[in-house]
Amino acid sequence: MFIGIDDTDSERGLCTTYLSAVLMERLRPLGEIIGRPKLIRLNPCARYKTRGNAALAFQLESDRPEEVKDAALKTVLELSDFSGMNTNPGLVIAPQVTAQMTAFYQRAVTEILEIKEAKKLLDEEGIWYRGFKKGRGLIGALAAIGAVLPDFTYELIAYRERARWGTPRYIDAASVWRADALTYPRTWDTVDHHNNRIVFAPHSADPVLFGIRGCDPQAILEAFRTIKSEPVERSVLYQTNQGTDAHIQQGVVADVRDCESYRLHGFVAEPAQAIAGGHLFFPLQNDAARINCAAFEPTKNFRAVVLQLVLGDELEVCGSVQEGTLNLEKINILHLADKVETSAPLCPKCQKRMESAGKGQGYRCRRCKTHAEGRVQQLLTRNLETGYYEVPPIARRHLSKPLVRMSGENVHPSR
Numbered sequence: 001m002f003i004g005i006d007d008t009d010s011e012r013g014l015c016t017t018y019l020s021a022v023l024m025e026r027l028r029p030l031g032e033i034i035g036r037p038k039l040i041r042l043n044p045c046a047r048y049k050t051r052g053n054a055a056l057a058f059q060l061e062s063d064r065p066e067e068v069k070d071a072a073l074k075t076v077l078e079l080s081d082f083s084g085m086n087t088n089p090g091l092v093i094a095p096q097v098t099a100q101m102t103a104f105y106q107r108a109v110t111e112i113l114e115i116k117e118a119k120k121l122l123d124e125e126g127i128w129y130r131g132f133k134k135g136r137g138l139i140g141a142l143a144a145i146g147a148v149l150p151d152f153t154y155e156l157i158a159y160r161e162r163a164r165w166g167t168p169r170y171i172d173a174a175s176v177w178r179a180d181a182l183t184y185p186r187t188w189d190t191v192d193h194h195n196n197r198i199v200f201a202p203h204s205a206d207p208v209l210f211g212i213r214g215c216d217p218q219a220i221l222e223a224f225r226t227i228k229s230e231p232v233e234r235s236v237l238y239q240t241n242q243g244t245d246a247h248i249q250q251g252v253v254a255d256v257r258d259c260e261s262y263r264l265h266g267f268v269a270e271p272a273q274a275i276a277g278g279h280l281f282f283p284l285q286n287d288a289a290r291i292n293c294a295a296f297e298p299t300k301n302f303r304a305v306v307l308q309l310v311l312g313d314e315l316e317v318c319g320s321v322q323e324g325t326l327n328l329e330k331i332n333i334l335h336l337a338d339k340v341e342t343s344a345p346l347c348p349k350c351q352k353r354m355e356s357a358g359k360g361q362g363y364r365c366r367r368c369k370t371h372a373e374g375r376v377q378q379l380l381t382r383n384l385e386t387g388y389y390e391v392p393p394i395a396r397r398h399l400s401k402p403l404v405r406m407s408g409e410n411v412h413p414s415r
Contacts, residue, residue: 001031001059001060001061001062001065001068001093001094001095002057002058002059002060002092002093002094002095002096002097002145003023003057003058003059003060003068003072003091003092003093003145004055004056004057004090004091004092004093004094004140004141004142004143004144004145005019005020005023005055005056005057005072005076005089005090005091005092005137005141005144006054006055006056006089006090006137006138006139006140006141006143006144007055007087007088007089007090007136007137007140008076008079008080008081008087008089008137009080009081009084009087009206010081010083010084010085010086010087011084011204012081012083012084012205013081013165013166013204013205013206013207014079014080014081014206014207015206015207015208016054016055016056017039017054017056017157017208017236017238018079018159018206018207018208019056019075019076019079019080020037020056020058020236021157021159021234021236022075022079022234023071023072023075024037024058024236025234026071026075027060027062027068027071027072030060030062030064030067030068030071031060031061031062031063031064031068032060032061032062033058033059033060034058034059034060034061035058035059035239036058036154036237036238036239037056037057037058037236037238037239038056038057038058038144038147038149038238038239038240039054039056039155039157039238039239039240039242040054040055040056040057040105040109040140040143040144040147040240040241041053041054041109041240041241041242041246041247041398041399042054042055042108042109042139042140042143043108043109043110043111043112043247043259043260043261044247044261044320044397044398044399045112045258045259045260045261045320045321045322046112046259047112047259048086048088048136052398053140053398054140054398055137055140055141055143055144056144056238057141057144057145057147065093068093069093069128072091072093073091073130076089076091076130076132080132082132082133087133088131088132088133088134088135088136088137089131089132089133089135089137090118090129090130090131090132090135090136090137090138090139090140090141090142091129091130091131091137091141092122092127092128092129092138092141092142092145093127093128093129094125094127094128094145095127097145097146097148098125098146100121100124100125100146101121101125101142101145101146102146102147102148103146104117104118104121104142104143104146105142105143105144105146105147105148108139108140108142108143109143109241109246109247109399110246110247110249110260110261111259111260112259112260113139114139115131115134115135115136115138115139117139118138118139118142119131119135119138121142122138122142127142129141129142147241149239149240149241149244149246151241151244151246152239152240152241152244153213153214153215153239153240153241153242153243153244153405154213154214154215154216154217154220154237154238154239154240155211155212155213155214155220155237155238155240155242156211156212156220156221156224156235156236156237156238157208157210157211157235157236157238158208158209158210158211158212158224158229158232158234158235159207159208159209159232159233159234159235160207160208160209160230160232160233161230161231161233162207162233164230165205165206165207166205169201169209169210169229169230170229170230171198171201171209171210171227171228171229171230172227172228172229173198175226175227175228175229176190176191176198176200176227177191177198178226179212179222179223179224179226179227180223182222182223182226183214183216183219183220183222183223183226184404185404186214186215186216186219186220187212187213187214187216187219187220187223188213188214188243188393188402188404188405189213189243189393189396189402190212190213190223191393192392192393192394192414192415193415194300194301194392194414194415195300195301195392195394197393197394199393199394200212200213207233209229209230209232210227210229212224212227213242213243215405217237220237221237241399242398242399243398243399243400243401243402243405244399244401245318245399245400245401246399247261247320247399248261248262248263248318249261249262249263250262250263251263251264252264252265252286252289253266253284253285253286253287253289253290253291254286254287254288254289256291256321256326257321258321258322258323258324259320259321259322260320260321261318261319261320261321261329262318262319262320262321262326263316263317263318264284264286264291264316264317264318264326265286265314265315265316265334266284266285266286266291266314266315266317267284267285267286267312267313267314267315268282268283268284268285268309268310268311268312268313268315268337269282269283269284269285269290269311270282270283270311271307271309271310271311272295272306272307272309277297278297278303279294279295279296279297280294280295280296280303280306280307281293281294281295281325282306282309284315284317284326291321291324291325291326292324292325292326293317293319293325293326293328294325294326294327294328295328295391296327296395298394298395299328299391299392299395300391300392300394300395301392301414302328302389302390302391302392302395302414305331305384305389306328306331308382308383308384309333309384310337310339310382311337312337312338313333313335313336313337314333314334314335314337315331315332315333315334316331316332316334317330317331317332318330318331318332318400328391329390329391329396329397329400330388330389330390330391330400330401330403331388331389332387332388332389333384333385333386333387333388333389334386335386336382336384336385336386338379339379339380339382340377340378340379340380341377341378341380342375342376342377342378343375343376343378344356344363344375344376345363345372345374345375345376346376347365347367347368347370348370349365349368349370350365350367350368352365352367354370354372357371362374363375385410385412386410387409387410387411387412388403388406388409388410388411388412389403389412389414390402390403390412390413390414391414392414392415393414393415
């Protein structure tokens, strides 16, 4: 039996991963959990997502299917925040994973799907499901079951004791930095070195204490044992599509669609311009098509790279398109254009800058009585290299692949 759950939390609290962790514990007397549970992030542009747009799925071997359905239903009813305006839980229990379900997952991580599409596939496959309120969670629940992960990472999520929900978290900061030093790059996005921030713990009222992400379960467990914090009620190690760029599609500038994420090739058409708030924008051009690329203020030090781009730089950009603008997650500088500065010529005698002799009359040095016809061009050295640059951990989306995972590439990790 494959069990999928989504859309049970709200901005005020609760958490679908916590619900799944509790449900797995309750189902153990009824069967055996097979493999690791899956934490699946879906399209980050989804309008009604809460925080990371995660859905959960796990496999259970049991000969008591009716009792399993009853226990799952009771847990969803108990641990969903039905008061949330955009909380529309979905529960799916399927006997197998089909090619149609896997294709549905691939669409759910890159496109915006409608509830009727999920229901149509569930009915065609004869799958048992329950949707509550609008039933939007059926999309994620079905997609999570269908998720096949050619590339995957792990996340260990530690949960708080229920009596502490909604109170400030206690996590010893020094132990977090120590855990990162011991396990990076096998774990990542625990801290943000450049911005001196711990980034692996939420600030909301939900049951999550913190989450440790990485590619090596042993390193994740080592970090977990190193961190000192308030008591942990339970913890679960999930297999996940986080940090894989699963949402990124290869595209061309002329054909992008809103609410989807792309890798695009092009050339910088104008240097980046800043607006109020510290947000940067520059146009990327490919053939006759242009798209605005944005590095918003929360991307912090990444903006320093964007500010150094000049007309003609050849790039690949990765990010999500919203209202016709691509929100940058990373860039790959393929070729740096020459940066040329024009200025008044130097006097050949005294080596000081000449001044204008008048409109159309060239330049002169009053002191040496020398003359030059026009301005001169100077090729400037650029303090920038080709290769990949990324937003820092403080601004990274769950699905975005950190550069530390891109072995064999020319990368400049944010730390």
